[in-house]
Amino acid sequence: MSKRERVRIKDIADKLGISSATVSRALNPKTESLIGKDQIKRVREMAQKLGYIPNIGAASLRTQVTNTIGVVIPDILNPIFPPMIKGIQSYLSSKGYVTIFVASNNNQDEALEEVRRLIMRNVDGLIIASAFLEDESVNECISQNVPLVLVNRSIRKGELVHQVLSDEQHGIDLAVNHLLSLGHKHLVYLSGPNTILQSLRRREAFEGFCLQRNIAFDIVDYDQDDTYAFSVEAGRDAAEKYLRSGCAATGWIAANDLMALGAIEACRKVNLRIPEDISICGFNNMPLTDIVNPSITTISVPFQEIGVQAAKMLLQEINAPWPSKQRLLMSPHLVVRQSTAAANGSKR
Structure with missing residues (x-):
């Protein structure tokens, strides 16, 4: 079976008895204003009937x-x-x-x-x-x-x-104020890597807010490879590290929702209940955070x-x-x- 030849602008022009230039103008939104609406309609109907598909590669060679x-x-x-x-x-x-x-x-x-x-x-x-x-x-x-x-x-x-x-400062302010409104007196932030701006901004916003308001706080800094960043595993490791240190905080904020899931997993392993013993807030409002158990309080980024x-x-x-x-x-x-x-x- 021979390969079907691609429909060209010339084929449309021959069918309609008009020039290839007129067909080209009719099919290009940037030049269609140069010809009448009736002609545009005729050309486009014929192009559809013949199965014409523009050759973008050829056009890009001309226009870059x-x-x-x-x-x-x-x-x-x-x-x-x-x-x-x-x-x-x-x-x-x-x-x-x-x-x-x-x-x-x-x-x-x-x-x-x-x-x-x-x-x-x-x-x-x-x-x-x-x-x-x-x-x-x-x-x-x-x-x-x-x-x-x-x-x-x-x-x-x-x-x-x-x-x-995303306005990271505003997001952290919302998370901290929420935990404070629930009566949490000591907070901890499970940080992402300081090599990434959004992570650094969230960490700085948390620390600055707590210092300004004289709130007791801890920060668990990220100390893994960047390819491991913002993962469930990173959150679990950070939480386990904090739990081993004594875990004074009852209000936790994770750098993102995946890390919040990892933190919840780590708390469950040592029989800490969420949210009865520890409250955990994520960040991003990623898909499915509303159907996990418990569903995750989070900062929703659009x-x-x-x-x-x-x-x-x-x-x-x-x-x-x-x-x-x-x-x-x-x-x-x-x-x-x-x-x-x-x-x-x-x-x-």
Whole structure:
């Protein structure tokens, strides 16, 4: 069986008895205004009838525009990223772009390699969700003048890039105030790695709040490899480390929801009840935190909208560059569930 030949613009033109240039204009949203609506309708109906599919590769050779965007995420198994991916892809698709997603596994070398591959594919821009405070993949984009937006994480010199981030200070304030309202007098924060901006900001916000309000607190710092960051295992290890130290705090805040799950697991192993003995608050409101037992009180970050805003910002940068780098903070909110309750001895 011979391979079916691809339908060309010339085939549509021959069927309608018009020029190929007219067909090309009718099928291009940027040039359709040059011809009449009736002609556009005829061309598009014939194109659909013949099964015409535009050759984007050929067009990109002429224009050096591929209508593709690369997106780098740190961990494809982390449940916070599907909503972000949905936001990015849905917006870009509505604007005629194809999205290529790659994962770095929280590894800077892998991120740099993936970014270089995307640049070699001539993507029109990049959204990076995997940035570390010092990040070679981000530096590569800057040096290559690739339109770039950082999302969820950023670099130490944030003024060099566009950013769409969650307001970490506000989120921590919500979590601490919630635990204080339940009568908890001593708090602990299970931290993520200080090589990642969002993690560092949450840690700093927690420490600053407690010092300012004269609240008794502890911090369990992350001391594992970065590829292990923000995982259930990291939360379990941090909790076990704190439990061995004496565990004075009854109100716990984990750097994210996966770490909160690991902390709950560690507490159960030593017969501590959640929330009767220990209240635990997560961060992010990842999918399924409402159906685990106990369901997790958490700080809900609007990841899907963060993805949408990052995509909008990138297309703006591609089509009409901003005069200066933009930074957008999205506000989280508290979601109270079963993993937090009044402290023992509290009248609440």
